[in-house]
Amino acid sequence: MPHSIRRVRRRRLPRAGLIQPESGPAGDQERRDASMSNNSGTTAGAGALYGLGIFGAWVFFWQQADGFWEYALAVFQGLFWPAWMVYQGFSALN
16 A cells, blocks of 8 residues: 555544543542433433423413413412422421
8 A cells, every 4th residue: 555545543532421441549530420420311300390290280270260360370389389299298208
């Protein structure tokens, strides 16, 4: 092969967000840091579930309302009803 067309083997880079552990105590610390920084999946699921609770409460309270102030109260109740239910659930466990 001519010298100008030779293939250059590229070094593979690690995926984004992953830390390549080194040997020894420093590598162990990096591995622990990397595993602790990736806990966002559970939070997103809980937020989606809370959001569904809000929309469900809005639909329920909106259907029960009959006048302007009852509709305004339905919006307020829909926002805080899921939090109240969680609080009551945990109170029952105690």
